[in-house]
Structures are given as C-alpha cells and as structure tokens.
Amino acid sequence: MKLIKSTARLVKQILPSKLYAFCYRSYFQFKMYIENTNTITVLSSSEISDSNRKKVHFQLTTFTSFLEILDSITQDILNQFSSFRLFAIRNEIESNNCFCLYGDKESFNEEVRQLIYQGFRVSIGARDYSNTRSDFYGLSFKQRSPVCLYKVYCSSKGAVVYNRDTAVHIHLLRQADSGALTCPSNNYCFSTLGRGVIENRHLLAMMKQTPEFDFEVDVVITWVDGDDPSWIKSKDCYANAVVKAPASSMSRSRYQSRDEIKYSIRSILMYAPWVRNIYLVTDNQIPEWFHPNNKVRIIDHTDIFIDKGVLPVFNSHAIEANLHRITGLAENFLYFNDDFLLRKPVSKSSFFTAFGRQSKFFYSNIAFIPIEDQNGLLPVDLAARNNADIIESLTKFRPLRKFQHTPIALKKSTLEKLESIAPEIFTHTSLSRFRAFSDYSIVSALAHHYGYYLGTAQPGEIKYTYIDLGDESARMRIERLFHNDQGYSCICINDVDHTDDLDLVYLGEVLNSIYCQKSIAEA
Numbered sequence: 155m156k157l158i159k160s161t162a163r164l165v166k167q168i169l170p171s172k173l174y175a176f177c178y179r180s181y182f183q184f185k186m187y188i189e190n191t192n193t194i195t196v197l198s199s200s201e202i203s204d205s206n207r208k209k210v211h212f213q214l215t216t217f218t219s220f221l222e223i224l225d226s227i228t229q230d231i232l233n234q235f236s237s238f239r240l241f242a243i244r245n246e247i248e249s250n251n252c253f254c255l256y257g258d259k260e261s262f263n264e265e266v267r268q269l270i271y272q273g274f275r276v277s278i279g280a281r282d283y284s285n286t287r288s289d290f291y292g293l294s295f296k297q298r299s300p301v302c303l304y305k306v307y308c309s310s311k312g313a314v315v316y317n318r319d320t321a322v323h324i325h326l327l328r329q330a331d332s333g334a335l336t337c338p339s340n341n342y343c344f345s346t347l348g349r350g351v352i353e354n355r356h357l358l359a360m361m362k363q364t365p366e367f368d369f370e371v372d373v374v375i376t377w378v379d380g381d382d383p384s385w386i387k388s389k390d391c392y393a394n395a396v397v398k399a400p401a402s403s404m405s406r407s408r409y410q411s412r413d414e415i416k417y418s419i420r421s422i423l424m425y426a427p428w429v430r431n432i433y434l435v436t437d438n439q440i441p442e443w444f445h446p447n448n449k450v451r452i453i454d455h456t457d458i459f460i461d462k463g464v465l466p467v468f469n470s471h472a473i474e475a476n477l478h479r480i481t482g483l484a485e486n487f488l489y490f491n492d493d494f495l496l497r498k499p500v501s502k503s504s505f506f507t508a509f510g511r512q513s514k515f516f517y518s519n520i521a522f523i524p525i526e527d528q529n530g531l532l533p534v535d536l537a538a539r540n541n542a543d544i545i546e547s548l549t550k551f552r553p554l555r556k557f558q559h560t561p562i563a564l565k566k567s568t569l570e571k572l573e574s575i576a577p578e579i580f581t582h583t584s585l586s587r588f589r590a591f592s593d594y595s596i597v598s599a600l601a602h603h604y605g606y607y608l609g610t611a612q613p614g615e616i617k618y619t620y621i622d623l624g625d626e627s628a629r630m631r632i633e634r635l636f637h638n639d640q641g642y643s644c645i646c647i648n649d650v651d652h653t654d655d656l657d658l659v660y661l662g663e664v665l666n667s668i669y670c671q672k673s674i675a676e677a
Contacts, residue, residue: 195308199272209284210273211308217420217671218307219427220320220499224251227305230272231322234265239352242362243325243343250320252300256327256335256352259291266290269303277302277318291326298338300325311667313636315424319498366508367501372484373422373432373561374477376470377415377492379439389468392587413662414647415492416443416676419450420669425496429488432675433480435473437466443676450675453480464585471537471593475583478569478597486510489562489597493649495665496561497635497642504616504643505563513563514614515602521556537595541603544579544594549607559646560618562598568605569597618644623661632664 195211196202202210228251232240238257255262266276267286276283276290279297283290294301304321308314327335333349343361351357379385415434422429432450440452455465458476467473477489486506505514523538524531531539538556546552573580583594594600605611619642621631632647634640647661 196273202271202273204271209275209306211306212273214307214309214315214671217423217673219424220316221427223307223316223320224322227274227303227320228322231269231303234269238262241352241358243341244362244364250323252323252325252341254325254327254337254341262291262326263289266301266303273305274303275306275318277304277321294326295328295338300339300341309667309670311670313668313670314638315668316499319641367503369486369502369510370430370484371428371502371506372487373429373490374435374480374483374487375415375418375432375490375492376435376473377441378437379441382439385437385439388466392466392468414495414665415441417665417669418490418492418495419675420671420673421496422490423449423673424669425499428502430484431482433483435477435480445675445677447674457481459584461584464587467584467587469586469588469590469593471589471595472584472586474595474597475580478566483566485566486513487564487566489564491646493647494559494561495645495647497638497645500643505561505614507612512609513565513568513605513611515563515606515611516558516560516616517613518556518558522554523556533589533593534595536591537593538599540592540594541600544576544600545603545607548576548604551607553603557599557602558616558618559620559648560616560644564597564601565605565610568601568608568610571608572596572601572604616643618642618646620646620648622648623658629660632661636664636667
C-alpha cells in the first residue's frame with residue numbers, strides 16, 4: 155500500500171495536472187465498474203439466491219442512522235451464534251459493537267459462512283475475505299485481530315452509505331493450559347479471563363459499560379441564505395458605509411447557500427445520532443424546507459447577542475463570538491460551518507476525551523500562522539495573527555500552526571473562562587459588522603490555543619478532506635465521495651467565486667445521491 159501511494163505521488167509530480175486528473179479518474183471509474191459488476195443490490199437477505207456468489211449491497215429505503223443499522227446486524231449475528239458462549243464488551247470505537255466468543259473452529263467457520271450467504275462481509279486485519287472456504291477462525295488468531303462482520307448499505311441512488319465502519323467485532327477466546335481464557339486480539343478490556351469468570355454473568359455485564367462517554371454533546375451550525383432579497387438589501391446598505399475592509403471580506407461566496415446545510419444536518423443525524431440537539435443559528439431566516447421538531451432548533455442572532463444594537467451582522471467571527479450564549483447549550487458541543495459534512499460514523503471519542511474532560515482539535519500540517527505583516531492578508535490570516543498576539547500576552551507562548559477545516563469540538567466553560575479574563579476580545583469582535591482587521595477567530599482557533607494552555611483541549615487526529623470547488627481536481631474528488639473508498643470521516647466543501655456552475659450542479663447531484671433520504675428536520 156505504501157508503494158502504491160508513493161508511486162501515485164511520483165506520477166502526480168511528473169504528469170501535467172489535467173492529464174493526471176484524467177488518468178486518475180479513469181482508473182477510479184474502472185475500479186468502480188469492476189466492483190459494480192461483481193455486486194448485486196437487494197432490499198433484504200431473502201432476495202439472495204443460494205447460487206449467488208456475488209457481493210451484496212443492501213438498499214436503504216428510509217432515513218436510517220448507523221445505530222439502527224448496527225442494532226439490526228448485531229441481532230442477526232447474535233441469532234446466528236446463539237449456541238456459542240458469547241458476551242458483549244466495551245469498545246474504544248463507539249460505531250462498532252464488540253463481543254467475545256468461545257467455541258470450536260469448525261462450528262465458528264460454518265456460522266460465518268452462513269452469514270456470508272445472508273449478505274454479510276468478513277474483514278480480518280483490515281482485509282476482506284469473501285471466500286467461504288477461508289479459515290476465519292485460524293486467520294483471526296494468526297493476525298491477532300477480531301473477525302469483523304458487516305453489511306454494505308447503499309442509498310436508492312447507489313452511493314455507499316454504510317460499510318466496514320459499522321461492524322460487529324468478534325474477539326475469539328481460547329483456553330490456556332491453566333484453564334483461563336485468553337484473547338490474542340486487543341479488545342481494550344482484558345487479555346486473560348480467570349477460570350470460572352465466563353460463568354459470572356454480573357461481571358461479564360459490567361464489561362460492556364462505558365460510563366466515560368456518557369455525557370451530552372450538542373451541535374451548533376451557522377447558516378445564512380445569501381440569496382434572500384431582503385437580506386441582500388440589508389447587507390448592501392451597510393456595506394456602502396464600510397471605509398476599509400480586509401481582502402475578500404465581502405466575497406459573494408462567503409454568503410452563498412447551495413442547500414449544503416440540508417445535507418449537513420442529514421449527515422449528522424445519520425453518522426452522529428448520539429448528538430442531543432442541533433442548533434441552527436441564523437439571521438431571522440428559516441430554510442424553506444425546514445420542519446419544526448425537537449431535535450433541530452432555530453436560534454436567531456437576537457437570542458445570543460448581548461448588545462442587540464450591533465445587529466445585523468454579516469461577519470461569521472462576530473456570530474461565533476456569541477455561540478456559547480445559546481440557552482441550554484451543552485458543556486461539550488461541536489461547531490459546524492454549513493459546508494461541513496460527515497461521511498461515515500463518528501463517536502464522541504472522535505472529538506472529546508473520556509468523561510468530556512478535554513475537547514480535541516486537529517492541527518493542519520500545511521497551514522501556518524503568518525509571522526510577518528504582509529499586505530493583502532486574507533481575513534482568516536489576520537484573525538490568526540490576532541489570536542497569536544493575545545495568546546502570547548496571556549500565556550507567554552506564541553502558537554504557529556493553524557487548524558484543519560473539520561467539525562470543531564468546544565467546551566463552553568473554556569469559552570466562558572476566556573471571556574472572563576479577556577472580555578474585550580468578545581466585545582470588539584461582536585461589534586464588527588463585516589470582517590475587520592481587528593477580528594479574532596474565537597471558536598475556530600483561539601479557544602483551542604487557550605484550552606491547550608488550560609489543559610481542557612488536546613491535539614487529535616481525524617481523517618478528512620477539503621475540496622476547493624475552484625480546483626481542477628474538484629469534480630474527480632467529489633466523484634470519489636460517492637463510494638468514500640478513502641474512508642473520510644468528514645469533508646469540507648469550499649465554494650469560491652470562480653466555481654463553475656456545472657460543478658455546483660454536479661456537487662448537488664452527488665450529495666443528493668449520498669444523503670438521499672429526508673430527515674426529521676425536513677417537511
């Protein structure tokens with residue numbers, strides 16, 4: 155795999171960008187063609203014939219979260235292994251269910267084969283095994299890995315929605331000479347069970363408890379309908395009074411809405427159903443498709459700004475400086491821009507440490523805070539410079555790195571602590587109706603730096619991709635989202651002024667193919 159990636163990088167450097175994009179896309183389309191010709195799509199296992207040896211996709215016909223999928227496949231597996239000694243254990247990755255199983259080799263392999271005939275797929279050590287003659291039991295012990303059982307679910311338009319990331323992990327046990335049961339694979343719970351423990355139902359029941367992630371998490375999304383005539387009139391009226399502003403601070407793409415918010419909400423409800431509330435922060439606007447419900451709530455700017463006289467504002471920095479004032483907001487929350495989407499199941503542990511003690515932030519490996527003053531700095535760079543200045547004055551260290559464009563994990567108490575010692579940051583930024591040279595990007599950067607200093611935030615890692623719609627490779631990268639064969643947890647799609655309308659139409663088609671079922675937030 156490393157050799158393939160190295161070769162791909164070398165080819166990319168040698169070939170012209172357009173030729174590389176053409177070759178890359180052709181390879182991807184050929185790969186998907188081969189995959190599709192070896193796959194059948196069914197609604198249920200009853201449609202799979204005994205003679206069929208193709209891989210199976212199950213089609214989703216209703217809005218379904220990954221937890222509902224996980225419950226369904228778990229029940230099928232428990233029914234199949236009902237004659238085995240099986241018990242649930244805790245899991246480090248909350249998008250999977252984990253079990254320990256004790257049984258003989260021949261019987262286990264036969265039950266796995268029966269599951270394959272029902273449309274299940276088998277993965278051991280990150281490799282799929284579709285051959286029913288494989289020794290799954292022996293491979294698990296040899297590779298010291300659990301047997302992962304899952305189904306591939308696709309949307310009604312063919313996009314892969316759930317796959318290996320929503321799996322049941324079976325950790326096999328074997329008996330040592332001492333009579334104890336050992337587990338060669340890492341199950342994050344134990345390596346050896348003493349003699350007789352497997353008969354202690356009370357103790358086994360405690361192994362699946364995960365109180366360290368039993369805390370509430372909310373999501374906050376900021377959104378504006380930049381095509382609303384009354385909003386445009388108000389913005390233009392105030393913009394005429396602006397004497398000097400940073401470059402691109404009034405760019406059309408900064409306010410443009412392409413209905414990404416609809417797909418963003420769908421993605422959260424699909425891939426993070428553990429979220430308690432979703433707060434949609436707007437300027438007296440409601441999406442035309444919105445349906446009132448108990449999960450997704452509309453928050454107006456007047457609900458969170460202390461000084462109502464500064465409204466209306468058209469500056470995301472100013473709005474973000476007041477998000478922690480949402481009434482009833484959880485201590486731990488995620489902040490989404492409206493162009494952030496989830497692409498596979500994520501857990502609370504993706505964004506917070508145990509018991510919600512720390513939020514996680516994700517450093518960029520390629521973007522750094524400008525050190526010297528330069529003419530024409532973008533608003534994001536100006537805010538980053540201001541962030542570094544205030545952090546240096548408060549903590550005596552100066553941050554250098556920027557952050558990835560991912561969902562932002564935050565602690566309300568950290569923001570309140572920062573506001574208590576530097577209230578002028580929040581007040582001054584809130585007064586900036588448009589992006590200004592003196593802005594701070596409080597929730598997207600400053601809170602991370604300060605939280606790291608306090609010990610309430612720490613660096614983390616998440617697999618994501620950033621798609622610039624103005625880039626030549628944009629369409630190719632959008633196309634790969636259809637199957638998500640690269641395994642991204644989240645994506646950010648950046649709309650720029652020079653984006654081709656055809657690319658935007660194509661983006662809409664792909665997103666509607668992936669997130670094709672209406673959520674409870676839609677009429």
